[in-house]
Amino acid sequence: MNISFIGVGVMGRGMVRNLMKAGYKVHIYSRTREKAQPVIDEGALWHDSVASCAAASPVIITIVGYPKDVEEVYFAPGGILDSAPANAILVDMTTSSPVLAEKIFDAAAKKGLRALDAPVSGGDSGAANGTLAIMVGGQEETFRECLPVLEAMGKSIRFMGKAGCGQHTKMANQIVISGTVSGVSEAIAYAERAGLDTQNMLDAISSGAASSWQLSNNGQKMIKGDFAPGFYIKHFIKDMALAKEEADARGLSLPILEKTLDTYRALMGNGLGDEGTQALIKAYR
Amino acid sequence: MNISFIGVGVMGRGMVRNLMKAGYKVHIYSRTREKAQPVIDEGALWHDSVASCAAASPVIITIVGYPKDVEEVYFAPGGILDSAPANAILVDMTTSSPVLAEKIFDAAAKKGLRALDAPVSGGDSGAANGTLAIMVGGQEETFRECLPVLEAMGKSIRFMGKAGCGQHTKMANQIVISGTVSGVSEAIAYAERAGLDTQNMLDAISSGAASSWQLSNNGQKMIKGDFAPGFYIKHFIKDMALAKEEADARGLSLPILEKTLDTYRALMGNGLGDEGTQALIKAYR
Numbered sequence: 001m002n003i004s005f006i007g008v009g010v011m012g013r014g015m016v017r018n019l020m021k022a023g024y025k026v027h028i029y030s031r032t033r034e035k036a037q038p039v040i041d042e043g044a045l046w047h048d049s050v051a052s053c054a055a056a057s058p059v060i061i062t063i064v065g066y067p068k069d070v071e072e073v074y075f076a077p078g079g080i081l082d083s084a085p086a087n088a089i090l091v092d093m094t095t096s097s098p099v100l101a102e103k104i105f106d107a108a109a110k111k112g113l114r115a116l117d118a119p120v121s122g123g124d125s126g127a128a129n130g131t132l133a134i135m136v137g138g139q140e141e142t143f144r145e146c147l148p149v150l151e152a153m154g155k156s157i158r159f160m161g162k163a164g165c166g167q168h169t170k171m172a173n174q175i176v177i178s179g180t181v182s183g184v185s186e187a188i189a190y191a192e193r194a195g196l197d198t199q200n201m202l203d204a205i206s207s208g209a210a211s212s213w214q215l216s217n218n219g220q221k222m223i224k225g226d227f228a229p230g231f232y233i234k235h236f237i238k239d240m241a242l243a244k245e246e247a248d249a250r251g252l253s254l255p256i257l258e259k260t261l262d263t264y265r266a267l268m269g270n271g272l273g274d275e276g277t278q279a280l281i282k283a284y285r
Numbered sequence: 286m287n288i289s290f291i292g293v294g295v296m297g298r299g300m301v302r303n304l305m306k307a308g309y310k311v312h313i314y315s316r317t318r319e320k321a322q323p324v325i326d327e328g329a330l331w332h333d334s335v336a337s338c339a340a341a342s343p344v345i346i347t348i349v350g351y352p353k354d355v356e357e358v359y360f361a362p363g364g365i366l367d368s369a370p371a372n373a374i375l376v377d378m379t380t381s382s383p384v385l386a387e388k389i390f391d392a393a394a395k396k397g398l399r400a401l402d403a404p405v406s407g408g409d410s411g412a413a414n415g416t417l418a419i420m421v422g423g424q425e426e427t428f429r430e431c432l433p434v435l436e437a438m439g440k441s442i443r444f445m446g447k448a449g450c451g452q453h454t455k456m457a458n459q460i461v462i463s464g465t466v467s468g469v470s471e472a473i474a475y476a477e478r479a480g481l482d483t484q485n486m487l488d489a490i491s492s493g494a495a496s497s498w499q500l501s502n503n504g505q506k507m508i509k510g511d512f513a514p515g516f517y518i519k520h521f522i523k524d525m526a527l528a529k530e531e532a533d534a535r536g537l538s539l540p541i542l543e544k545t546l547d548t549y550r551a552l553m554g555n556g557l558g559d560e561g562t563q564a565l566i567k568a569y570r
Binding site for chain 2: 161205
């Protein structure tokens with residue numbers, strides 16, 4: 001079966017590979033062809049436009065940078081909504097605005113298309129290993145039809161409710177992470193000042209009530225000084241800003257999220273937007 | 286072998302049981318005898334004073350509430366330093382001040398006694414199941430001699446460095462938790478406002494980059510409205526205040542810890558000090 005995949009960045013590469021591994025014929029388009037070259041070399045079929053790529057398959061997956069990119073790739077002339085074959089399933093896996101997800105769902109329905117919002121968690125390693133968590137909003141019937149495709153890319157795949165609910169779940173995910181990665185950073189900064197062996201400290205607390213993916217993964221990177229992006233600071237800022245916007249719209253104040261967002265924005269102001277989220281420790285050193 | 290155990294609260298009960306299970310003859314003292322009654326019924330030997338309890342064994346374990354309680358039980362007339370047998374090992378497992386741990390270590394050495402600071406993580410369930418993480422400061426030789434006793438109560442047991450380093454590690458542990466439990470609370474509050482099925486949301490994000498002990502354990506309790514104390518808010522406030530004090534003394538600002546501490550203090554001001562730390566969600570509802 002053909003699948004179209006738009007947006008072949010650090011996440012998309014692994015996801016395309018896993019789709020090919022599962023036997024799908026994957027058509028791809030990305031803004032920067034060089035980023036896609038490795039998977040083209042492995043058999044993915046390159047298209048020169050969104051329109052051509054979208055027209056090639058009954059399932060069209062997108063994972064691009066920002067909500068404005070999602071907006072463009074779906075709504076611009078020659079975008080997905082103009083180009084997808086009748087009855088196609090459109091799966092946006094970008095972390096994006098829940099309101100935009102509803103807008104795509106409605107616009108798709110008007111054109112006889114079906115849309116899912118299906119953002120992911122698990123970072124580049126989850127994308128590479130096919131172990132992403134995928135949170136899906138839309139119609140349950142569409143979700144079921146699309147499940148085998150999602151299963152090629154992820155491990156924990158859940159239907160969350162109507163259009164936008166996948167994005168809301170991802171917002172919740174990012175809110176958890178903002179507090180968790182802040183706690184990890186503050187603890188490592190403390191341990192360094194107190195003169196502890198930080199590796200020994202991490203090993204000691206990684207099996208108890210402080211344990212987390214962030215501690216075991218980003219904590220290790222922090223103490224090793226490895227700031228290569230598994231997940232970019234600039235993208236995390238986007239996600240947290242979206243979450244804050246949604247919370248604000250509901251009269252909900254999230255001070256830990258807001259403080260974490262402020263700290264990351266300061267780091268980005270210092271030119272660290274392309275480092276991994278674990279570079280938060282630099283704000284404390 | 287005899288072991289003396291002072292402070293038989295929600296943590297101590299499980300720890301005493303596991304020591305007895307391992308074949309130790311456990312002598313106990315606690316401020317409130319009723320709290321100790323269940324383990325007395327199971328064979329622990331009750332003493333009417335710290336002095337009598339401390340005199341009974343070559344290893345004396347304490348896990349009491351606050352640093353002032355630690356200070357009293359060690360330094361008051363008839364306290365442990367006055368009563369312990371020659372060459373005894375004094376193990377304070379209370380989460381307490383690193384400076385106080387050093388003070389006990391020095392005072393013990395002057396009396397021919399040996400001290401370890403060995404705070405734990407893992408909550409009441411870790412204490413009950415013998416799966417506590419135990420972080421130990423003091424002399425490595427003393428640590429090794431005491432290891433079989435600690436192994437009866439915990440699973441991940443580590444020597445962290447000189448006197449006070451066990452406590453510093455515990456401070457780092459609590460700093461991680463403060464950010465993590467805040468992130469979990471804010472995410473659940475968000476999910477509730479966004480109209481998500483919160484159980485489904487938790488299940489969706491519990492296997493990815495947001496995963497943590499706090500999410501899986503306290504997150505579940507939050508959505509079920511179970512606020513029974515695994516770990517008391519009043520004790521967590523004590524721990525966070527100690528950590529803030531130590532960070533301040535090193536010129537280190539920890540805004541996430543501080544905000545979390547403020548929020549917990551507001552809850553305590555509203556009479557929730559005896560609820561579990563998962564009641565943090567109430568500040569957001």
